[in-house]
Amino acid sequence: MNAWMRAARTGVSALRLAWERLESGVAFNPLSSALMADPYPIYARLRAKDPVHRLRLVNGWLLTRYEDVDLVLRDYRRFSNNMADSTSHRTGLITLLDYDPPDHTRLRSLVSQAFTPRAIRRLQPRVSALADDLVRQAAREGSEFDLMATVAYPLPVRVIAEVLGVPASDLGLFERWSNQIALNVEPIVSDAGVERIRQAGRELEEYFEVILRDRRRNPREDMISALLAAEDAGDRLSHRELIMTLILLLVAGNETTRNLIGNGMLALLEHPEQFERLRRRPEQMESAIDELLRFDPPVQLDSRTALTDGEFGGRRIRKGQILITSIGAANRDPAAFERPDALDIGRSGKSHLSFGRGIHYCLGASLAVREAKAAFTSILRRFPTLRLAAAPTRRKQAVLRGLAELRVRTDAAPS
Numbered sequence: 385m386n387a388w389m390r391a392a393r394t395g396v397s398a399l400r401l402a403w404e405r406l407e408s409g410v411a412f413n414p415l416s417s418a419l420m421a422d423p424y425p426i427y428a429r430l431r432a433k434d435p436v437h438r439l440r441l442v443n444g445w446l447l448t449r450y451e452d453v454d455l456v457l458r459d460y461r462r463f464s465n466n467m468a469d470s471t472s473h474r475t476g477l478i479t480l481l482d483y484d485p486p487d488h489t490r491l492r493s494l495v496s497q498a499f500t501p502r503a504i505r506r507l508q509p510r511v512s513a514l515a516d517d518l519v520r521q522a523a524r525e526g527s528e529f530d531l532m533a534t535v536a537y538p539l540p541v542r543v544i545a546e547v548l549g550v551p552a553s554d555l556g557l558f559e560r561w562s563n564q565i566a567l568n569v570e571p572i573v574s575d576a577g578v579e580r581i582r583q584a585g586r587e588l589e590e591y592f593e594v595i596l597r598d599r600r601r602n603p604r605e606d607m608i609s610a611l612l613a614a615e616d617a618g619d620r621l622s623h624r625e626l627i628m629t630l631i632l633l634l635v636a637g638n639e640t641t642r643n644l645i646g647n648g649m650l651a652l653l654e655h656p657e658q659f660e661r662l663r664r665r666p667e668q669m670e671s672a673i674d675e676l677l678r679f680d681p682p683v684q685l686d687s688r689t690a691l692t693d694g695e696f697g698g699r700r701i702r703k704g705q706i707l708i709t710s711i712g713a714a715n716r717d718p719a720a721f722e723r724p725d726a727l728d729i730g731r732s733g734k735s736h737l738s739f740g741r742g743i744h745y746c747l748g749a750s751l752a753v754r755e756a757k758a759a760f761t762s763i764l765r766r767f768p769t770l771r772l773a774a775a776p777t778r779r780k781q782a783v784l785r786g787l788a789e790l791r792v793r794t795d796a797a798p799s
């Protein structure tokens with residue numbers, strides 16, 4: 385059980401949150417329903433009253449200013465990704481995300497070799513075809529359907545399965561494993577949850593072993609074969625690291641990209657003038673996706689551990705303390721963005737922090753953007769009068785913010 389969970393379980397959380405509020409006038413409860421429903425007013429209060437906020441549920445701090453989040457994510461010498469109390473250490477699924485240099489540098493350079501911009505560019509027609517296909521199938525469901533189940537859930541799993549080179553017939557299995565293991569990045573997971581993640585990890589590991597045996601004998605033009613070549617090239621990539629990297633690639637892009645499609649479509653549907661603007665000016669798609677990523681980021685919280693005692697934002701940070709960097713709050717910081725709570729698909733200026741910063745900057749960023757672009761293009765083209773059919777339902781998670789269901793209605797005849 386980790387510290388967040390212990391605090392919640394032992395019933396001391398209410399007391400500790402009261403203590404936080406007494407100290408600074410604000411408190412941060414990562415599992416509160418108010419935060420799940422709409423975190424941005426809560427972030428705004430924290431940023432205004434106590435931007436480097438002492439957390440009392442864990443031994444750490446919450447950062448909500450753009451400048452601070454940007455700095456901590458970049459400064460790997462002072463702030464480590466290797467966090468002893470993290471869910472990944474409890475499950476044993478340790479990946480690139482948990483490493484610091486020099487291991488991180490070695491592993492990332494190997495994975496990047498297989499994940500080249502050229503390889504991703506080559507995928508574009510396939511990604512568009514997959515998105516079109518799903519949107520066409522959604523249209524067959526009638527005038528009302530769930531955009532999450534029809535497009536946002538299946539698209540990223542199908543794309544990554546093709547990138548890695550796993551058979552389409554195993555997609556169902558993949559989706560189940562991926563959903564379980566995505567929780568590996570959540571800070572608050574029960575012991576039973578940790579066991580479920582471990583079990584999914586074991587099953588996925590066995591599954592990949594079979595595929596690896598096949599690719600060793602019959603290499604193909606896919607990422608698994610490219611990573612195998614790196615493993616065979618010497619002692620630079622251990623077998624365990626190879627397996628963990630495959631697991632990371634499978635899960636890192638699924639729930640995140642799904643949430644970009646879901647949160648992004650919801651933001652457009654709640655701002656019909658922006659929906660219409662994008663429909664009429666599809667050439668604004670790239671900047672629209674950046675804005676949707678800024679506005680409601682799929683990854684809300686990132687974190688680091690302080691490697692040394694030091695001062696930060698006027699507060700004394702001790703070695704070993706956790707720094708929770710709120711990407712969601714940083715992206716709405718008025719010091720970085722004009723009218724930060726407005727959705728403006730033509731916005732320019734500072735870039736959002738939704739893919740992180742520095743050495744851990746998201747390896748799949750351009751793939752995720754391509755997938756979202758394909759999905760939005762296809763949805764807007766086919767459903768020009770799309771609107772919400774019901775209030776959406778949210779998943780209850782602290783780090784990955786997304787929807788369980790997004791029911792929409794369209795009255796135009798599908799083209």
Ligand code: HEM
Pocket residue numbers: 457465480481482492544632633634636637638640641644681682683686687738739740741743744745746747748749751752
């Ligand atoms: C909208 C979709 C996505 C979002 C919002 C997102 C967000 C992030 C963030 C915030 C990080 C940095 C974590 C840190 O600072 O510790 C990250 C890292 C990473 N992401 Fe993504 N991601 C997305 C899609 C993808 C996709 C599609 C893939 C691959 C298929 C992917 C693979 C990775 C990997 C491998 C890392 C680790 C990089 C490293 O530690 O050096 N992500 N992502």
